[in-house]
Amino acid sequence: MNRSASIKDVANHASVAVGTVSxxxxxxxxxxxxxxxxxxxxxxxxxxxxNDAARQLRAGHSRTIGLIVLDVxxxxxxxxxxxAEDAAALLGSAVLLGDSGHNAGRESNYIDLFQExxxxxLLISPVGDITDRLDLLRERGVPTVLVDRLADxxxxxxxxxxxxxxxxxxxxxxxxxxxxxxxxxxxxxxxRQVADRLQGAERAVEEEPDATLEVLDSDGQTVLxxxxxxxxxxxxxxxxxxxFCANDLLALGVMQSLTMTHTLRIxxxxxxxxxxxxxxxxxxxxxxxxxxxxxxxLGRTAIELLAEELESDTPKHRAxxxxxxxxxxxxxxxxxxxxxx
Amino acid sequence: MNRSASIKDVANHASVAVGTVSxxxxxxxxxxxxxxxxxxxxxxxxxxxxNDAARQLRAGHSRTIGLIVLDVxxxxxxxxxxxAEDAAALLGSAVLLGDSGHNAGRESNYIDLFQExxxxxLLISPVGDITDRLDLLRERGVPTVLVDRLADxxxxxxxxxxxxxxxxxxxxxxxxxxxxxxxxxxxxxxxRQVADRLQGAERAVEEEPDATLEVLDSDGQTVLxxxxxxxxxxxxxxxxxxxFCANDLLALGVMQSLTMTHTLRIxxxxxxxxxxxxxxxxxxxxxxxxxxxxxxxLGRTAIELLAEELESDTPKHRAxxxxxxxxxxxxxxxxxxxxxx
DNA sequence: TCCAAACTTTGAATCGTTTCATTGTTACGA
DNA sequence: TCGTAACAATGAAACGATTCAAAGTTTGGA
Numbered sequence: 146m147n148r149s150a151s152i153k154d155v156a157n158h159a160s161v162a163v164g165t166v167s168x169x170x171x172x173x174x175x176x177x178x179x180x181x182x183x184x185x186x187x188x189x190x191x192x193x194x195x196n197d198a199a200r201q202l203r204a205g206h207s208r209t210i211g212l213i214v215l216d217v218x219x220x221x222x223x224x225x226x227x228x229a230e231d232a233a234a235l236l237g238s239a240v241l242l243g244d245s246g247h248n249a250g251r252e253s254n255y256i257d258l259f260q261e262x263x264x265x266x267l268l269i270s271p272v273g274d275i276t277d278r279l280d281l282l283r284e285r286g287v288p289t290v291l292v293d294r295l296a297d298x299x300x301x302x303x304x305x306x307x308x309x310x311x312x313x314x315x316x317x318x319x320x321x322x323x324x325x326x327x328x329x330x331x332x333x334x335x336x337r338q339v340a341d342r343l344q345g346a347e348r349a350v351e352e353e354p355d356a357t358l359e360v361l362d363s364d365g366q367t368v369l370x371x372x373x374x375x376x377x378x379x380x381x382x383x384x385x386x387x388x389f390c391a392n393d394l395l396a397l398g399v400m401q402s403l404t405m406t407h408t409l410r411i412x413x414x415x416x417x418x419x420x421x422x423x424x425x426x427x428x429x430x431x432x433x434x435x436x437x438x439x440x441x442x443l444g445r446t447a448i449e450l451l452a453e454e455l456e457s458d459t460p461k462h463r464a465x466x467x468x469x470x471x472x473x474x475x476x477x478x479x480x481x482x483x484x485x486x
Numbered sequence: 487m488n489r490s491a492s493i494k495d496v497a498n499h500a501s502v503a504v505g506t507v508s509x510x511x512x513x514x515x516x517x518x519x520x521x522x523x524x525x526x527x528x529x530x531x532x533x534x535x536x537n538d539a540a541r542q543l544r545a546g547h548s549r550t551i552g553l554i555v556l557d558v559x560x561x562x563x564x565x566x567x568x569x570a571e572d573a574a575a576l577l578g579s580a581v582l583l584g585d586s587g588h589n590a591g592r593e594s595n596y597i598d599l600f601q602e603x604x605x606x607x608l609l610i611s612p613v614g615d616i617t618d619r620l621d622l623l624r625e626r627g628v629p630t631v632l633v634d635r636l637a638d639x640x641x642x643x644x645x646x647x648x649x650x651x652x653x654x655x656x657x658x659x660x661x662x663x664x665x666x667x668x669x670x671x672x673x674x675x676x677x678r679q680v681a682d683r684l685q686g687a688e689r690a691v692e693e694e695p696d697a698t699l700e701v702l703d704s705d706g707q708t709v710l711x712x713x714x715x716x717x718x719x720x721x722x723x724x725x726x727x728x729x730f731c732a733n734d735l736l737a738l739g740v741m742q743s744l745t746m747t748h749t750l751r752i753x754x755x756x757x758x759x760x761x762x763x764x765x766x767x768x769x770x771x772x773x774x775x776x777x778x779x780x781x782x783x784l785g786r787t788a789i790e791l792l793a794e795e796l797e798s799d800t801p802k803h804r805a806x807x808x809x810x811x812x813x814x815x816x817x818x819x820x821x822x823x824x825x826x827x
Numbered sequence: 828t829c830c831a832a833a834c835t836t837t838g839a840a841t842c843g844t845t846t847c848a849t850t851g852t853t854a855c856g857a
Numbered sequence: 858t859c860g861t862a863a864c865a866a867t868g869a870a871a872c873g874a875t876t877c878a879a880a881g882t883t884t885g886g887a
Contacts, residue, residue, distance in 0.1 A: 149626055151844085161867085162866060164869095166844095167846085180865080197602040199842075201844090202540050203844050218564040227585070241582065246568070261538040405771060407748055428738075430742045503838060504873090504875090508874065516834085517835075540872075540873035543842045543844085
């Protein structure tokens with residue numbers, strides 16, 4: 146209804162010039178105590194709130210950073226988002242969050258929106274290969290940092306996690322606790338993350354001459370898919386003694402089907418390790434060992450890399466790759482008296 | 487680096503007036519085909535992108551709606567957010583998302599930010615009682631709709647879910663499937679939602695003279711808390727034949743501890759029903775019956791109520807209360823030949 | 828050929844803030 | 858009393874898009 150108060154209204158009400166009000170807001174040291182108080186009172190009485198659009202128009206840029214993730218519902222991204230928000234707050238910037246939901250159309254809409262908002266920069270976990278679009282952004286002076294995706298380092302900075310190392314960690318842990326007949330359960334290896342984790346696991350297994358690794362395909366990355374694989378194993382017999390699942394949901398499914406038999410025990414008969422360390426991992430029937438990704442570091446570092454690009458004019462990009470972390474719980478406790486290492 | 491192109495640059499490049507460029511963008515029908523094409527070419531060549539700050543300054547308001555939720559990681563809110571975004575898109579507005587994380591400070595920061603952004607309106611699931619703050623917003627002409635919280639209808643519109651009805655649904659379902667010795671497992675009843683669900687359950691139990699309801703307090707709303715309660719029950723003996731948990735995590739915990747004994751069967755010996763219908767409910771060892779909240783409807787309706795307030799000058803508020811829905815799965819299958827209803 | 832109506836295009840004014848050159852004020856030593 | 862340095866306050870210009878009254882152009886009937 147009644148248009149909100151402007152800096153001009155405040156100036157009139159306090160009987161000062163608009164420039165003075167602006168100084169009170171932005172450079173309090175330049176203003177005398179008396180004036181400051183008078184202006185402050187006017188601000189309070191009128192309930193004045195800065196109009197960010199006008200600020201931004203004058204400044205030529207906003208104080209916001211765009212962040213587009215593939216799925217806010219995914220704990221991995223939720224955690225990244227939170228860390229990014231906190232890191233951005235330290236720089237005095239706010240984060241505009243967009244959820245593409247793995248949908249290129251939504252992703253594109255958010256990029257449009259953020260461009261119109263003149264965000265300072267963009268953090269994005271892209272749906273597909275949108276380097277063309279990002280190249281354009283770069284030309285327009287919108288620096289971009291790729292999240293959870295390795296980038297052409299001559300063009301972009303990026304933060305990602307070394308999935309090969311994660312796979313190695315998981316398999317190595319199974320081997321270290323005495324297991325030798327390993328199985329890898331994962332969705333289609335066309336998913337880069339799955340392929341990398343498998344590759345890392347193979348690398349570990351090759352270090353032990355007497356160890357083997359069987360690859361079991363799963364129909365998706367869900368609890369139900371894991372349960373099918375588990376049921377298949379139980380029916381088939383000839384069980385592995387250590388199972389590495391490409392994510393925790395699969396692992397929980399496998400755990401359900403194995404424990405449902407009431408004859409197989411975890412970890413005594415079969416050790417089980419997942420990936421992602423979701424909240425549920427610790428509360429599984431048998432607490433699930435897992436590989437934790439440093440999500441907070443991802444979010445924080447993404448903002449820091451963006452800040453670097455904003456500060457320097459020399460376009461020097463960096464690809465920061467984090468190493469995931471092994472989280473040991475009961476599901477991989479050593480089988481026999483062998484030392485836990 | 488190179489300041490991005492303005493509408494003036496486009497006008498020069500196409501040899502037309504700025505007003506014409508604006509018309510091409512906003513009222514294409516007013517512009518001749520020839521001119522339109524010329525302007526469009528200039529736009530493409532210069533890579534012109536509208537400056538939203540300038541638009542907004544002129545328009546006096548933004549085309550964004552603020553949405554502050556308690557926890558984006560919570561599937562309940564994730565779903566609400568998504569629905570709100572889609573509904574807002576239909577109105578040509580974008581949603582600015584803020585995650586208060588149950589923290590009043592963060593919440594306040596977001597309100598400040600959104601006010602500076604001159605959002606058209608605010609949807610909020612408030613941390614505590616911030617009606618003072620919201621009253622101020624209302625005076626300043628920022629309509630607010632409360633989400634998942636019943637509001638003073640003379641002042642605000644709100645969307646919420648009837649937890650009493652949900653509790654009734656759950657308990658009634660246990661009774662309908664032949665159970666008579668019921669137990670309610672929930673965190674502190676100081677949480678309104680928990681208290682309401684319990685109250686609804688009590689209402690249902692009172693309808694059956696031979697039914698009883700035992701209330702079991704839990705230490706929080708987690709899987710682990712549920713497991714403690716389950717373990718306690720198993721140790722104690724004298725088991726109920728139907729358990730209603732105030733949320734699915736508790737129910738999954740209870741399920742774990744009961745099935746771990748390998749002597750109790752769900753649903754034959756004890757039926758179990760949760761609340762929220764999280765993704766995991768369907769993939770539990772025994773698929774979990776639950777109460778589903780209409781999250782999409784919540785998000786959509788919140789936006790619609792806001793739109794109503796924006797359109798009419800008469801401040802007429804509405805409190806829309808949704809009724810949750812029973813989702814029957816195996817965990818509450820009828821105990822004995824009794825008809826499933 | 829002329830006129831009026833319909834259609835196009837123009838460009839100055841406006842939104843609210845920040846910036847900054849200019850003007851005004853104060854304090855103090857000479 | 859004067860001069861000047863330090864400090865305060867002023868207000869016009871600028872940012873980029875939209876609006877709208879006014880001016881310009883086209884069309885077609887008389």
